[in-house]
Amino acid sequence: MTDLVSKPARPRAAVILAAGQGTRMKSPTPKVLHKLAGRTLTDHAIDAAQNLGCERIVVVVGAHSPQVGESVRKRLGAGSTVIQDPPMGTGHAVLAAKDALADFEGDVVVTYADCPLTTAGVIAPLFQVLAEGADVAVLGFEAADPTGYGRLVLGPDNLLLSIVEEKEADAATKQVKACNSGVMAADRATLFGILADVRNDNAKGEYYLTDVVGLANGRGMTARAAFAPETSVQGVNAQAELAAAEAVWQAARRKALMAEGVTMPAPDTVHLSWDTQIAGGVTIEPFVVFGPGVSVASGAVIKAFSHLEGAVVGEGALIGPYARLRPGAEIGAEAHIGNFVEVKKVKVGAGAKANHLSYLGDGSVGEKANIGAGTIFCNYDGFDKFETHVGKGAFIGSNSALVAPVRVGDGAMTGSGSVITKDVEDGALALGRAEQTVKAGWAAKFRALKQAKKDNKA
Known part of the structure; x- marks a missing residue:
């Protein structure tokens, strides 16, 4: 401001x-x-x-x-x-x-x-x-x-x-x-x-x-x-006075944003930073926190209990609820970053979706790609950071671990539960899990054995 x-x-x-x-x-x-x-x-x-x-x-x-x-x-x-x-x-x-x-x-x-x-x-x-x-x-x-x-x-x-x-x-x-x-x-x-x-x-x-x-x-x-x-x-000499000054600043800034066309159903619950930029036509639901360095384009919706810092949100994007955007997150137009999804230093293309329980750190997600629930970009080996790149229209199956540095090509897919350690070419399917084995009747025998031991102890 x-x-x-x-x-x-x-x-x-x-x-x-x-x-x-x-x-x-x-x-x-x-x-x-x-x-x-x-x-x-x-x-x-x-x-x-x-x-x-x-x-x-x-x-x-x-x-x-x-x-x-x-x-x-x-x-x-x-x-x-x-x-x-x-x-x-x-x-x-x-x-x-x-x-x-x-x-x-x-x-x-x-x-x-x-x-x-x-x-x-x-x-x-x-x-x-x-x-x-x-x-x-x-x-x-x-x-x-x-x-x-x-x-x-x-x-x-x-x-x-x-x-x-x-x-x-x-x-x-x-x-x-x-x-x-x-x-x-x-x-x-x-x-x-x-x-x-x-x-x-x-x-x-x-x-x-x-x-x-x-x-x-x-x-x-x-x-x-x-x-x-x-x-x-008013001066600040004690913690209570700092909080009082913060309240005055926040109230004035929220009022100014609403005058510019920003929708806030519960403005008193929204916390802004000194440089927060929010365009008219944005909706901010209750209990959203903006750290420094955030800009939000028109038509975006920031749903409740989300935290944004050092992030850029494109037109019509949907963020949250309970999403965290960390520094370097760039969310494209109409993209979705949903429940308990954390994004750090990743450029998310227009129309891409990561709706549930994922960590996306260092890299990129192409336009209209779909990131399944539980996906992790494994970006850190204990010493250095590496990048993961997911191509346009790619589909990442639920509970996938993408071990950087790695690239999943345009239109490619990974099977649910896969650990992907090598690049996946455009349009390919990658499976990185053990073959399922079924032992008929094993569960019934196991239960019977355990119950017998329990009865003997009694």
């Missing part, structure tokens, strides 16, 4: 704050590397900056979590991170990026890696506020319960007089419901020039980014606020 904004008139840069320790998550995974919709919180923040058209992105990380910096640099390259050590407040964190942006001329926005719902579309109005003449722009929201938030003290036309932190607020200010999201934008020189004068003479002994507003006003500059819905700026 993208949230691109129009090309900016002035150059833009972003400073993303990701240095918090996240102790309330109670997890060995750093807070900002937890995932929402299958994507790390940090990546969501980077997405927002890129979609805003930011040509420079600097992520402020902490010395305590080197994994965060490694993750950012893997995506953005060397020089994309700076370290705040020790942590001394949000103003101090932004100052850590000063040298990295020393040669940048344009507007800088400060965002937070633990606010995954704050997209480019949410932030963009700040740049409009700057374009209209403000020196500093702050993103605010109307809080249902403002307890704990910094309050925005406003004048006419959202003129921002000051931001007062909860611990510094008097009784009257605590009644204000206009709150600070923390997101701020200003010209680079203006921002860092004011930050140089921020002091830590407050209840926490920290350098507050919010003090920029008061200092700007004291210099005769103008600060204004733009507002966003509370849900779009």
Whole structure:
């Protein structure tokens, strides 16, 4: 799901704050590397900056979590991170990026890696506020319960007089419901020039980014606020808050897909990923999970209790119920992947069917081929993976084991229960099982013998 904004008139840069320790998550995974919709919180923040058209992105990380910096640099390259050590407040964190942006001329926005719902579309109005003449722009929201938030003290036309932190607020200010999201934008020189004068003479002994507003006003500059819905700026500090943000994201994405013509009889039971692509005309039954990297073409039906990840589903295909599509699965138009069938790195041709209890791993299935129940592509010898290829119109008998590398030709067949270890030519029948032997009367004699032994023991 993208949230691109129009090309900016002035150059833009972003400073993303990701240095918090996240102790309330109670997890060995750093807070900002937890995932929402299958994507790390940090990546969501980077997405927002890129979609805003930011040509420079600097992520402020902490010395305590080197994994965060490694993750950012893997995506953005060397020089994309700076370290705040020790942590001394949000103003101090932004100052850590000063040298990295020393040669940048344009507007800088400060965002937070633990606010995954704050997209480019949410932030963009700040740049409009700057374009209209403000020196500093702050993103605010109307809080249902403002307890704990910094309050925005406003004048006419959202003129921002000051931001007062909860611990510094008097009784009257605590009644204000206009709150600070923390997101701020200003010209680079203006921002860092004011930050140089921020002091830590407050209840926490920290350098507050919010003090920029008061200092700007004291210099005769103008600060204004733009507002966003509370849900779009909610932060993630604990596991319950991560789940709450996930619920907001999922609900919004499901609503958008249904508006585009996707049928979901029980939408609350469908779980989507950040990049899930579903065309109008698709039906998704209850309790379906989409991992990252899935696209589904129009007319397809994803039946209940299926799990898809890294897969492409063609027009009119039928998936499930209880199917699993793993990375590399490509399901052709009108193909069927049915009950308890797992497909991994296999291209399934148009109209092919694998309806029951099968594992298809590494290879291909030709158009209109039929894979019988219990078929296994034996793709792994304990060290290496090998491919199995089933030709167009081939018929694989139930309970067949195809031992890769092997090819079953176009229109060929395998007998039920066969173990196929050699290629089968086009149009041939392959039987890979022992000849059946029948011993007349053996079962009756066996039962009589066993019953006699049982009676003797009694």
